[in-house]
Structure formats: structure tokens, C-alpha cells
Amino acid sequence: MTRAVDSGIILIARLALSVLFLWSGVMKLLGYGAFVAYLQSKGVPFVQIAAPIATAVEVLGGLMLIVGFLIRPLGLVMAVYTIATAVLGHDFWNVADAALQHDMVIHFWKNVGIAGGFLLLCVTGAGGASIDAARAPRRPLL
Template structure:
């Protein structure tokens, strides 16, 4: 069993590491909005501009909530669902012919699955003591 002080420090580290991905990627969508919309168009996502705005809100909003330990469990669960959906939309390796692009999409899809697993674990464990809520927030 991990002592409570170490547990809280590890939960903070987990929150920082998970949040970094979403905040960075969300900010890149803000600063490269047209490129993000173009990418979603290439994937045949309906209403790509609106989808990009939703992605920005989910990634930056959810990432900041996790980083600061505010509504950690619901934010983590919503981001887990979001991450699985984006994996299905953006990394559909099962539709690709064998080769490097298929292999790369395969890796990225299962990376998304793994990140979702980490988010679910965070939702169950809670934010820990080092959160703006000042409690476990599970």
C-alpha cells in the first residue's frame, strides 16, 4: 500500500501528466484552427469547424479541470470517452492497408485506449489532497 503523502503526490503527478496532453493539444487547435478544421474535413467529420470548437473546449476545459483538481472524476470520465471517440475517428487502422500508416494508426489508437484507462483510474482514485477542492474529489 502506498502511504497517503506519496499517494497524493503521485496523484498530482498523474494529473499534471494527463492534463498536459489535453491542454497542449487544445492550445494547438486554437493557434492552428484552420489546420485543425482541415484535418477534420479530411476525416469526413461533419461540421468540422464546430467539431474543432468542441475539441478545444473539451481538451482545454477538461485538461485544466484535471490539472487543478476541480470536478476531477467527471472531467476524467468525459475525457476518457472523448479520447476513445477521437481514436475511433482519427486512428481507424482497421480500414487501412498493411504498411507504415496502418502500423502508426494502430499504435496511436491503442495509445488513446491507454490514456482513457489512465483517465478512468484517475476518476476512481480522485484528485488527491493537492487539488483546488482540497479533498479527494473521487
């Protein structure tokens, strides 16, 4: 059973994570051609498959975070996705320019930290303010 304050904090965490991914996913949709070109420039394999999957993960994942739907499995999926984007998109070990490399290091470790937040959601669940909580079987009072 989750205390009300815990549910409120978990809700704030879900919303904070959702803003980043929902915004990023919508930007990918609005500039889809540029996003595909970026993935190609990074050498991402199967770009025609990877681009729509990445966009869907961010948009749908962001929406699922907001409403608190399937948060435990979503937390694991989003943690793996966030680490994959860190490795593929912020590969500081391949950057020669010192200023750009510094920026990439920051973004890489930021993604690792975000993945940690998703792993916590995987363990804690969505909290009381969620579809998951509304769908959970109720225990009898007696």
C-alpha cells in the same frame, strides 16, 4: 482519506495527462483552420460544432487536470473523448499503407491506455493537492 504519497502520485498523473491535452488544445487553437480541415478529411460530422468542442475539451480539460477541479466527472468525460478521438482520428482499419497503418495502430492503443488513466482518476478522484480536496466538506475531529 488519501495518504500524502497517494496525493502526490495522483498529482503527477494529473499533470502528465494535462500536458498532452493542454498542448494539443493550444496547437488546435493556433492552427485552427488546419484542424478543421483535418476533421473534414476524416469525415467527422458537424465539423463546425465538433472543432470548437474538441478544442475546448482539450484546453479546459487540461487546465482542470492541473488544478484538480471536478476530477471525477472530468475523468469520465475525458475517457469518452479519448476513445472517440481514437475511433475517429486513428482508424487504422481504413488505412491501406502498411507503415501508416502501423502508426495508426500505435496511436489508437495509446489513446485506449490514456482513457484507462482517466477512468482511474474517475475512481480515485483528484487527491489532496487539488481544488476538489480544498472544497470537500471537513469531518469534525470528535
